[in-house]
Amino acid sequence: MNTGILAYGTYLPAHRIQLSDLGATLNIKAGKGSRVVASYDEDSTTLAVAAAQVALNQLQGVTAARTEHARVEEAAGGPHSATRRPSSEAAPITALYFATTTPAYADKTNATAIHAALGLPAGVFAADVAGSARSGVAAWRAAASGHGLAVSADIRVGRPGSADERGGGDGAAAFVFGAVDDALAEIVAEASVTAEFLDRWREPGAVAGNQWEERFGLEQYVPLIEHARAEVLEQSDVLEPDHVVVVSPNSGVLKLAGRRWPGRKSTSGSPIGHSGAADLGLALAAVLDNAGPDETILLLSAADGCDAILLRTTDRLAERRQPTSAAEQLARGSDVPYATYLTWRGLLDREPPRRPEPDRPAAPPAARAVAWKFALTGSRCTACGFTHLPPARVCKSCGAIDAMTRAPKAAEDGTVATFTVDRLAYSPAPPVVAAVIDFDGGGRCTLEVADGGADRLAVGSRVRPVFRRLYTAGGVHNYFWKAVVL
The missing domain is CATH 3.40.47.10 (Thiolase/Chalcone synthase)
Known part of the structure; x- marks a missing residue:
């Protein structure tokens, strides 16, 4: 061989x-x-x-x-x-x-x-x-x-x-x-x-x-x-x-x-x-x-x-x-x-939440945003270095147009700037925690925290992106990224 x-x-x-x-x-x-x-x-x-x-x-x-x-x-x-x-x-x-x-x-x-x-x-x-x-x-x-x-x-x-x-x-x-x-x-x-x-x-x-x-x-x-x-x-x-x-x-x-x-x-x-x-x-x-x-x-x-x-x-x-x-x-x-x-696993059929069913994820917008949705790739302004999450054509910092390069974040850790714990929103594993994350290489975005991180989360906590399924509707899986506490 x-x-x-x-x-x-x-x-x-x-x-x-x-x-x-x-x-x-x-x-x-x-x-x-x-x-x-x-x-x-x-x-x-x-x-x-x-x-x-x-x-x-x-x-x-x-x-x-x-x-x-x-x-x-x-x-x-x-x-x-x-x-x-x-x-x-x-x-x-x-x-x-x-x-x-x-x-x-x-x-x-x-x-x-x-x-x-x-x-x-x-x-x-x-x-x-x-x-x-x-x-x-x-x-x-x-x-x-x-x-x-x-x-x-x-x-x-x-x-x-x-x-x-x-x-x-x-x-x-x-x-x-x-x-x-x-x-x-x-x-x-x-x-x-x-x-x-x-x-x-x-x-x-x-x-x-x-x-x-x-x-x-x-x-x-x-x-x-x-x-x-x-x-x-x-x-x-x-x-x-x-x-x-x-x-x-x-x-x-x-x-x-x-x-x-x-x-x-x-x-x-x-x-x-x-x-x-x-x-x-x-x-x-x-x-x-x-x-x-x-x-x-x-x-x-x-x-x-x-x-x-x-x-x-x-x-x-x-x-x-x-x-x-x-x-x-x-x-x-x-x-x-x-x-x-x-x-x-769907083996215990419990009463569902009394809320409208989520919409089926549509193919065209998912295709247009595939780099962000699947690879967590933003954009970085080549003029001033500002990182946009999700990617943008116009720089929020200096106003430059189409002066961007790729900024992948899927393999990059970050720090929690602030977070919220929602105990009213439905989740198969409540509560729902959303955290604003500052990535080490630049850029800020909000991600849901996975795997029960509410008790361990604090401002300044270190987190890492993980690829997960947000929900399934109409037989279509809505994949995106969440964060787990390190």
């Missing part, structure tokens, strides 16, 4: 439901621990944006550091002053592949909203790879064939009290691929085997899925895993991988993994339980968060067959790790009542 992973990122939503709360509500034995759940204003698209931002920001940070190092070398007449250029800069992303089993839209490409939110150039190809847990591997392979970005995200919903509900989790993972000589982990070998049998399925339009008897699926998967594992290890001449990652929608496979396919240093799966198409990415990211250089990682994804991928980490891993590990993200969650979670 001649490609590898340049950067990666994960996103775990901020909310958790305690299984004890679930059990008490439904009067069942639900076990111990908690489950990661997405907020009412999150879907697979917004989760994907959050994970991809982490990966791209990490890559850009390394590129910026190397560019500065090259500039210093050039000023000093160093040996690489005339030639050194980061390969990630020389080979930008050419394609984005989005994998999910829970797309926000059908008959419309969801990856285009991710593309817009990330502010990628129009020439970057974007496509969905949706429908099954194996979609995550499909996105990986497509992106790894060149300088691609693979993003996988899912919101797993099970029937109340089911094993799917208790053992699932919502999350996203993103990987940027590129030249192997600049990778944090190189792809050493791949092998796949495909088989048709009924293990897990969900009818189109259904909220929750179904699974055949666990033992039947396990009997089908074991020989497939053995075959793919043996083939990929034979290709690489690796006898015993340092780390083995096993993911599967069949829980029997996961129970068997540690005894049947152990790694020399670790054997693991998804840190949040079954997360659909995001399973493989989240499980790999958790290993990359802790692995050392020159270690081998064997990925085994058993879903409608088995896909085996062998990686070898490089000495670049330490500088490329995501800033907040998956384990740290998992530990940071805050509890939400189980009944509230059911309402967010």
Whole structure:
């Protein structure tokens, strides 16, 4: 293989439901621990944006550091002053592949909203790879064939009290691929085997899925895993991988993994339980968060067959790790009542607010304002430097006309200048908090505060923009940016 992973990122939503709360509500034995759940204003698209931002920001940070190092070398007449250029800069992303089993839209490409939110150039190809847990591997392979970005995200919903509900989790993972000589982990070998049998399925339009008897699926998967594992290890001449990652929608496979396919240093799966198409990415990211250089990682994804991928980490891993590990993200969650979670997922039909329904977002104004609405990009006056949020043609400060340059803010933190807490306006997670934010690079605008930040918010609080869904009307999702307290 001649490609590898340049950067990666994960996103775990901020909310958790305690299984004890679930059990008490439904009067069942639900076990111990908690489950990661997405907020009412999150879907697979917004989760994907959050994970991809982490990966791209990490890559850009390394590129910026190397560019500065090259500039210093050039000023000093160093040996690489005339030639050194980061390969990630020389080979930008050419394609984005989005994998999910829970797309926000059908008959419309969801990856285009991710593309817009990330502010990628129009020439970057974007496509969905949706429908099954194996979609995550499909996105990986497509992106790894060149300088691609693979993003996988899912919101797993099970029937109340089911094993799917208790053992699932919502999350996203993103990987940027590129030249192997600049990778944090190189792809050493791949092998796949495909088989048709009924293990897990969900009818189109259904909220929750179904699974055949666990033992039947396990009997089908074991020989497939053995075959793919043996083939990929034979290709690489690796006898015993340092780390083995096993993911599967069949829980029997996961129970068997540690005894049947152990790694020399670790054997693991998804840190949040079954997360659909995001399973493989989240499980790999958790290993990359802790692995050392020159270690081998064997990925085994058993879903409608088995896909085996062998990686070898490089000495670049330490500088490329995501800033907040998956384990740290998992530990940071805050509890939400189980009944509230059911309402967010539409499984508990509560009395709606006695207010007019919101208007369906219109396509023409959304298209005209796509840079602002999806990428939070304002404009900066080239005459006086004043930043306009949203963008404007006429400068409010000096009056210059059409003398503007782009001012992206999606990856920029800010400070709260003032805020209001509205306890009367309807929200699935009251109260509604609106904050006036001064961005570090200039510009001021008002954003809603997400993820229950009212108790932690104060004038001077530091916040960060997050891509969310304001509401859905007439089958159209109204995406925009909110803020979360750091």
